[in-house]
Amino acid sequence: MSETVKISVRNLVEFILREGDIDQRRTAGADKEQMQLGARIHRKIQRQMGSDYHAEVPLKMEVLCEGFTLCLEGRADGIIKREDEIVIDEIKGVLRELKYIEEPVAVHLAQAKCYAYMYASQNHLEEIRIQMTYCQMETEEIKRFLQTFSIEELKTWMEDVIKRYEKWAKFQMEWRKVSRESIRQIQFPYAYREGQKELAMSVYRTILRKKKLFIQAPTGIGKTMATVFPAVKAVGEGLGDKLFYLTAKTITRTVAEQAFQTLKKQKLRYKVITLTAKEKICFCEEAVCNPEACPYAKGHYDRVNDAVFDLLTATDDMSRSNIEEYARKHEVCPFEMSLDVALWVDAVICDYNYVFDPNAHLRRFFSEGGKEDYLFLIDEAHNLVERAREMYSAALYKEEFLTAKRLVKGMDRKLTRKLEICNQQFLVLKRECESYREYTSVGHIAVSLMNLMAELERFLEETEAEEVREQLLELYFHVRAFLNIYDILDEHYVIYTELETDDSFLLKLFCVNPAVNLQEYLSRGNSTIFFSATMLPIRYYKKLLSVEKEDYAVYVSSPFQKERRKLFVGTDVSTKYTRRTGQMYERFASYIAAALQAKKGNYIAFFPSYRFLEEVYEKFQRYQTEDVICIVQEQSMDEEKREAFLQAFDQDRSESLIGFCVMGGIFSEGIDLTEERLIGAFLVGTGLPQVCNEREILKKYFDRHGENGFSYAYLYPGMNKVLQAAGRVIRTAEDRGVILLLDERFLERQYQEVFPREWDDYEIGTLKTAEKSMMKFWDQEM
Template structure:
């Protein structure tokens, strides 16, 4: 939508300029330099038009600034301040260069759909403009001076910083590879097992690269809160060595908002009222007063200056050296930071992408779009007595959905939905008109929610290519949906990675590497390294049982009992804390029921669905308690306890992996399978095997977290013996041994002795 609006806006600009006659001089470049102590400030731009009108010996000059808008022009009653300021800058520069005493400023607003025009005009003397412009430069000067002086301080400190630890095996190679990648402006994929110290091994060379002016800013991107904390600690460790670097962690608006409901308007939020009057002082104060910019520091500053904490953090991010944030701040077309990732941005950033295996599914979500027929119909019902025009547009789209529904039994792959996208664009116009007018909060909320879904659908439709599959689906609950499914997100991710001077993807489970390369990058010459684990292999006992299976055809009460028996024997053999990971909640509960009936002298925890943050903390706190019995936590593979948690030493001494982690068969997965099969690639592996193995590796990775940890990993599924699964194992798993329920105790007793 942004690019489409820009194209329409550019066309309208040219149309207006051509219609203005011979007095109108279009696209005039303007530039001025203002000397300051130690540096110069250069202000430059291009005026849309300079109108030079001569009559009876008098020359009148007006600077014209054209803005394309989607708002109804009746709602624009005065020029937008930032637009007026832009035009006044051009007027001051032009008047000064031409020796004019007076000059006019004109703001031309043009509606992108109707092409209706509304103009605002003001006259200024050169003295008025000079006073205004000098004040503007004085305000900006302190920011420019801060930036120049801070950069000198920062780079001097970077030169002195050394790697903060003794290098572990493989760690120096990782750090060197990261620096080389940034130097050569390339991409690097790192498979680095737990213990390599991935975070410090990527952050340290990235910091060094900033000091060498190879990148302007570091973006450390993560999928989970816990990994953000690890990144913060890495920067803190280097600051303890004398590094001067400003680092901010961005927290989601919903989490950091001070209000019970996130209503971002001055009427509902006291922090939004007058925010822009105070925010610059809040930002500057924080920049010069300290380098710690985590969530609590941002909240304190926002309270002190009575500003929105989320918007404050975004404004501060412009001036810092490193930003720690979720993937969506860079890659999501609806949520990315436009100040960094839009046309005209400098694009010299270093991207460090942690837990990069998560970016495949996140990428698919970010670049896909869905609309439900029932949502369109429900909104039509709500507005039919309030707004006939909007109800009619909703009805038009609903009819097209109804036609598709009649043709669809389960799901249907479609070649094109351009006719629907066209109707949706008409619907968007009506929704925007409705939202401009006063209405009840409840109905407004309903329109707004669907508006964003429709806008996303239209935006994604604009970028459809061979990486997409369009399909309709009649879901089990009777709801009918239309989906633009991004099967391979690599090309869309590339649009944002091009803002990078170097990109590093890293994870403890980035296997097989060719799978992640094909879904996260479009380049054919990306680097890849496999960092050896620094932990002694003899510290982990890896066993596999062949007499159990999680396949649907094999599921029965006797099979659940067999799984429960394995878990019980493991917990009885050595007292300690264990986790058992299952392919689904249902399978977990079946085995749990069998386990609690016969397991005596073993404490048990069961992961519940939709646990909140406090419940998750309480679950993990049980692994810290002193107890007389063994503890077994029943968890779900791919859930909150299978990734990103650190239970070191004897807090966890064993993990049972029940099944191969294969995702459940569903239409999305089958579409992925068909997509890669049609391209001569192994569709089953891309849709099921590799995502499943990743879950297995993540779950197993909870056991050995430090050089001194010892533990047992038990793989329970006969399919682990197949070659396609074994080929996906990491090198550290080469010594996997086969056991049975009868021999399990012998293996474990021998290992623990």
């Protein structure tokens, strides 16, 4: 029995038949077709077409190739069945004026020709007609192109397309055999740590049952290997096809890469790519993607398939350096090439946005409907809640329209008028708003924005004023993103306006609970594993990251000896605003001094804000001697300064080192300072986000929906920061350290409910007892 390789009609034609330059100056094209608004136009046209029109017709065809079967699938927008003819209708919603479309776009027509051949050959037709229907989405004006094709003409064309794709399908099939055979030979590369084997088994069972799993597991248990290894094994058993390892931070991507490299030492054949941001991998000084500015953009699509095939067949190493080498060799864009390579590899390591962000996701994988055999491994999953809210929210400022209007006034009367209408509508909302105001609908503004989009599209096509064009293009993308989100508004959103402190005025579509939107993408795969060292309470993360009721959850206890860690709760300090006095700042500084007195070493103090940090740092100056070195986190540190900050903890020295940092900042998670590099952390406060309009909107929303609004908006996100910062201290079985929780609120029931189980041995004390307690801990023999 020959193996089957599947591909959608759209992916086939867009991959094989693409040509020309990368040119992001053009607003028309494939991106716009992703707009949800286009689907609405499709449905409206389909309903108007009469009884002989059959909408959304699934089509499937199998083609015998050398050694395998190619399965081609798709869905025709419409098939018109009349007595004397059959017409395949392909609908495209566009924002540009129809006068600019003089003939069908080549890949659009190719898609229709595939459907025409599939239908004609299965129904034994000698000829068939193709109707390309373009609909202008503002005016709903329609322009059609009608052509007749013989079955022989379509067959010849189709055979050529399939022949060009055949080598890719053959590569895919042969590589899969090699890779899966190698998977069967690999074993878990280490002796299992306590809890690690059970964790790996839970991951495999979850994939087997095609479910989701939420894992709360402490740092040091080896979560990465305990998720990667069973997932790779599951692929070897045919339970999945491609792994997506998703994370929010660069350092965790490196850990994932290392896990795959470790398995490759056992002769695992696995192609793994880490996607690098465009700005970092671009060969040019500035990532300006058009053929005039970049030689690699010119003719990119004419050469990129050869570049990708060359790389894939030459090596298993899909590293950044290799991507860059082959991109230079074939003179193509390294970023766009890496996205194409991702289609053919076994595992993709990337940021969350490549999968979930509606404006940035990998359309190669997620623009088509239907289900694929993807396995999602989501690291540091606690970060996904806020990141997803950001991805599925959209905002516009009144000032954007006013600036644009002034820019084009005198240049284009129609566009100026549309901008003025939007500006006036925002002005009305601004007059109704004192601080912030919630709305149930802003449909009238969405209509005006649609009208504006059409004029922006026209202007951007016609103008030769490059500077004006660049500024308006930014507005165009903002409006487009807003309309995309507007089209998926549901009960999980809050629409609000806000008058900001600098008098700028904002209209926001705020995604409060992103679970439904995330499901849109997660449902394309077989299974999802969410894991983090701080996923408490699990119920909170389940509610905001998943819509399923039957999701699994695993709590893995810490494998480290409690005796190697001192947890101390200081009850005579508070970070409440009403208690923030010079005397209180002095007491926090004294706690730090007491710890340094008990044991020389490296420490980090985490504060609720830069202002709080500065106040305590000022008080600490009187304790600073030549035996104590202080380093302070600055706002907006560049990469060089971050590296220098962390390198300070690597140096051997006779003095103590104390780093002053902000909780929830760049140094409170994702850094790995093992053994003597960090022996203590001070958690100043409960990490609660600052009270602001958006947090209050969250609070009220969850209160209305029967949840504890304060916990969802403030307490849980805050305590996550605390747990993350505390997790910097004990990283390995050899580590010893102290964790001081400095706020009386840590003793309140609602905060203690979020404590990990292994925090049940905390000691309660005050500044008077802290130094003695820590000295006693350090005096113990291990």
